[in-house]
Amino acid sequence: MAQTRVQRVADPGRIAWRKTYSDGGRRRRIAVLRWVARRLGANSLLAPIPLSPELACRTEQAMIRRLATLGARVPQILEIGDRELLLSDLGATLAETCRREPDPARRRDLVSQGLDALHDLHRRGGYLSQAFARNLTIDAQGIGFIDLEEDPATMMSLAAAQARDVLFYAHSTARFLTDLPGEHARLLSAHLGRESDETRREVSRTAGKLAWLAPLARPFGARARAVGEALRSLRTATA
Template sequence: MGVESIVVSGRDAWLKAYARGDSRRLTLGLLDAVVRRLDIEALRPPPHPGGGAAKRIEARRIAELAALGVRVPRVLGEGDSTLLLSDLGTTLAARLRDAQGDPVRIDVLTTRVIDAIAEAHARGAYFSQLVPRNITLDDAGRVGFIDFEEDPLDVMALPQAQARDWLLFAFGMAKHYEGRTDALAGLLSVALQRAPDVAAHAGRVGRLGGLARALGRLGRSARQVAHSILVVRAATVLPMLLVAALLWDLIEDGQLELVQLLF
């Protein structure tokens, strides 16, 4: 997949091209096998078809989310395996980098995004890879969401997909709250505790507390997961939800040896 910034009629836009096939099929299959063994359906990876199929999924999901009143890009044009999408503003990842060292500013950004996620969930929405690089905030403070070339409902129910959203969001935010996990937990707690169906599904990972204690002895990514676990444990009735984010990090960096901890 490639994304190119262009200007259309004087406005910023993005040309997104979808690569064919999925080079991560092996690791995705491994992840699916692991979470099936653990009976944690909310963490099953959705299929990644690539090419025109991925484009069609993204176009459909954008239309579905827009119909629910969620701020997503407009489709300005399309080809066989491309979409031309409107710009929604700066990513949360970039905003957080700019706010580094300013906890008050970070908390303001986090609160705004948590509120937007919770509101979208209340309307029946769910996302995909809900990490800071796929969340936007424009100069007016409006929160938007991007990147939908997979559909979690292909392999799970809506409450599980929403639990997956919170999992990936908290995992992505953990590095910005090192030493302040209690602050992130406090910001997340109200939204999470208002979603009992989501909590019921995500709570299945609560039995993995022993693994959480081991994470701190591993590398940076694992320590980040451990911080996230502390956040969720403090925030809601979803103890240990974030431990499985280690598996998602596996997809990103290919460190297959981390999965051995689960067996």
């Protein structure tokens, strides 16, 4: 998979980000992840085939343009090179904003806004590359989507790609609501009620196949516990 490096560019009157694509070194890890996903029958977790820097750059351009056509808030492409893009700024990431927010109720509202944005995108037929909270942005204009160098639909159905969004978002936001027991699951349950039947079934099927991992995550670090919390939320939401 192509690796990316993002550098902040401050010009008079604007902030932009120069994103450079280079050859990555995670092919063996991705091959293992693909094998595990296939063994579990979790199609929505299949990692896309690694791309060259040039193809990753072109994929991000295509994803940005496709989502923009659907009315999603994505970066404006300011400059294009074979292995780099200059992209407009969309504000702080949702993950950063949640980490800085001391009020649990406000964090709940932030996570809910991200789910609303995913719902709006999905009902228009869209999907993201990796819907982690670090790849969503938020400012006065609302939620935006960044880091779009993968196209999951090259490997899976639309329903699976949208289920992947829900699964990744759940994984990356569970830790922000641990001081509001049960609230993460309630938000996910309400969101899944708005998804298509096929997407909802895909999320439920994958959550069921991964449920056995939740108790195993307790003794390990914060990241592992976050995975466990997300899996418990998903199982509750899809029960």
